[in-house]
Amino acid sequence: MSIGEQHIVKSYDEELRKLDDALARMGGLAESQLAAAIEALTNRDSALAQKVMNDDGKVDACEEFINEQTIRVLALRSPVADDLRTVICSLKVAGGLERVADHAANCAKRSLVVNQMQPVAPMRSLVRMGRLVTELLNEVLDAYLNRDAERALAVRDRDQEVDDLYSSLFREILTYMMEDPRTITVCSHLMFIAKNIERVGDHATNIAEMTYYLVTGKSLKDKRPKRDTSPFEGATE
Amino acid sequence: MRDDTQTETPTMLTKMSARGVEVHYGPKRALNGIDLDIGTGDVTALIGPSGCGKTTFLRCLNRMNDTIASARVSGSVTLDGDEIYGSQGLDPVLLRMRVGMVFQKPNPFPKSIYDNVAFGPRIHGLHQRKDELDHVVHMALERAGLWQEVKDRLDQQGTGLSGGQQQRLCIARAIAVAPEVILMDEPCSALDPIATAKVEELIDELRENFTIVIVTHSMQQAARVSQRTAFFHLGDVVEVGPTEQIFTAPAHRLTQGYITGRFG
Numbered sequence: 001m002s003i004g005e006q007h008i009v010k011s012y013d014e015e016l017r018k019l020d021d022a023l024a025r026m027g028g029l030a031e032s033q034l035a036a037a038i039e040a041l042t043n044r045d046s047a048l049a050q051k052v053m054n055d056d057g058k059v060d061a062c063e064e065f066i067n068e069q070t071i072r073v074l075a076l077r078s079p080v081a082d083d084l085r086t087v088i089c090s091l092k093v094a095g096g097l098e099r100v101a102d103h104a105a106n107c108a109k110r111s112l113v114v115n116q117m118q119p120v121a122p123m124r125s126l127v128r129m130g131r132l133v134t135e136l137l138n139e140v141l142d143a144y145l146n147r148d149a150e151r152a153l154a155v156r157d158r159d160q161e162v163d164d165l166y167s168s169l170f171r172e173i174l175t176y177m178m179e180d181p182r183t184i185t186v187c188s189h190l191m192f193i194a195k196n197i198e199r200v201g202d203h204a205t206n207i208a209e210m211t212y213y214l215v216t217g218k219s220l221k222d223k224r225p226k227r228d229t230s231p232f233e234g235a236t237e
Numbered sequence: 238m239r240d241d242t243q244t245e246t247p248t249m250l251t252k253m254s255a256r257g258v259e260v261h262y263g264p265k266r267a268l269n270g271i272d273l274d275i276g277t278g279d280v281t282a283l284i285g286p287s288g289c290g291k292t293t294f295l296r297c298l299n300r301m302n303d304t305i306a307s308a309r310v311s312g313s314v315t316l317d318g319d320e321i322y323g324s325q326g327l328d329p330v331l332l333r334m335r336v337g338m339v340f341q342k343p344n345p346f347p348k349s350i351y352d353n354v355a356f357g358p359r360i361h362g363l364h365q366r367k368d369e370l371d372h373v374v375h376m377a378l379e380r381a382g383l384w385q386e387v388k389d390r391l392d393q394q395g396t397g398l399s400g401g402q403q404q405r406l407c408i409a410r411a412i413a414v415a416p417e418v419i420l421m422d423e424p425c426s427a428l429d430p431i432a433t434a435k436v437e438e439l440i441d442e443l444r445e446n447f448t449i450v451i452v453t454h455s456m457q458q459a460a461r462v463s464q465r466t467a468f469f470h471l472g473d474v475v476e477v478g479p480t481e482q483i484f485t486a487p488a489h490r491l492t493q494g495y496i497t498g499r500f501g
Contacts, residue, residue, distance in 0.1 A: 003493075078456075078457055081493045085486070216486075
């Protein structure tokens with residue numbers, strides 16, 4: 001007897017593969033929703049923003065499918081070891097991707113307002129941060145689907161870049177509002193958009209940690225230091 | 238035995254300890270030198286494919302292999318630090334009083350329910366007076382979760398009970414002599430899910446007073462009832478560790494292949 005890659009019961013492999021396929025599909029959708037939301041901002045393209053908002057339902061449907069499939073495998077297969085980790089991680093990653101798509105939709109919604117106003121300078125930093133987060137999300141989904149723990153860890157480390165960008169963007173927007181109070185409306189929207197994008201970065205980090213657990217069976221104990229300093233902005237000490 | 242995959246529960250007190258245990262059946266070697274510790278008050282599950290040696294190992298723990306003419310056992314097995322094999326070894330009859338056994342198929346004696354449970358205490362001469370023996374039988378049946386079901390028909394044949402009740406009767410018989418360790422060889426494989434659940438609940442309760450070693454083919458049962466799990470393969474212990482770890486993140490790919498159903 002030997003240990004193979006496949007289960008003796010072939011339909012079990014099929015069900016686990018369906019989970020991964022669904023995650024790949026959902027990941028691709030969430031990624032393109034985020035990319036489109038950033039593009040709608042960059043190009044002041046309200047039609048595209050509207051499309052992002054309309055398409056959010058597709059991501060929700062993917063999540064629903066993954067939830068059902070997960071419950072099915074848990075109930076019928078009683079998975080253990082790496083199979084169990086696959087099922088649990090699928091469920092959690094799908095939850096994270098659903099949030100990512102919500103953040104993208106919220107960015108798109110706010111961009112409808114932003115697009116009606118005079119462009120402001122912090123837009124450039126915001127778009128840069130958006131592109132970085134899109135890249136990290138893309139990278140971490142590849143790592144997850146390829147069961148590549150090293151690559152996932154690299155993404156996790158790079159979340160600091162996002163936090164740094166977010167903190168400096170926060171200051172930049174504040175300065176802008178102080179200089180010209182007429183920009184407060186548009187800048188407030190940018191602030192929320194930045195927060196949305198920063199949250200997507202956090203979800204990418206979570207997926208990276210899940211990937212590590214999925215591959216190694218170990219959870220990452222050392223908590224990543226939070227580098228976003230914006231909560232302390234304006235504090236006297 | 239591969240030491241790199243042996244994980245001890247940090248505070249484990251050792252009840253029984255096997256070192257370099259080899260078993261031959263005639264020319265065929267069934268165990269290749271097993272090192273394994275059984276923790277006091279733990280339920281230790283032995284899992285592995287058919288023919289991997291888990292039952293053979295279980296039977297080493299109370300010298301049941303002595304009853305097989307072609308079987309030769311070497312190496313060391315200790316109970317509370319005392320060697321059970323060899324010229325200085327414990328007397329097998331006394332050993333089996335301290336290390337009881339429950340088999341795969343319920344095997345009550347063709348005697349009354351009372352006499353089944355009283356059998357061990359009687360042959361060991363543990364109790365002289367009838368009321369003492371009554372008490373022991375009562376307590377053993379109570380602990381085995383069978384008292385309520387049989388208290389009004391103790392004089393009826395043990396073989397007339399249902400399969401699940403018979404197995405609990407066998408457990409009552411095993412605990413009537415107050416053993417320290419109970420060995421169970423697939424105790425639920427002939428039982429329906431309800432009877433299985435009752436035996437599993439019983440195992441959980443017995444853990445307070447006894448050390449239990451259980452051989453099971455049901456992965457879910459091993460996961461449900463045990464604190465430590467040892468995976469046997471081709472006469473070796475491949476991996477032993479806390480059950481939770483074995484079933485969420487086994488260290489060895491053979492273990493993973495077996496418990497997830499990827500054995501070719």
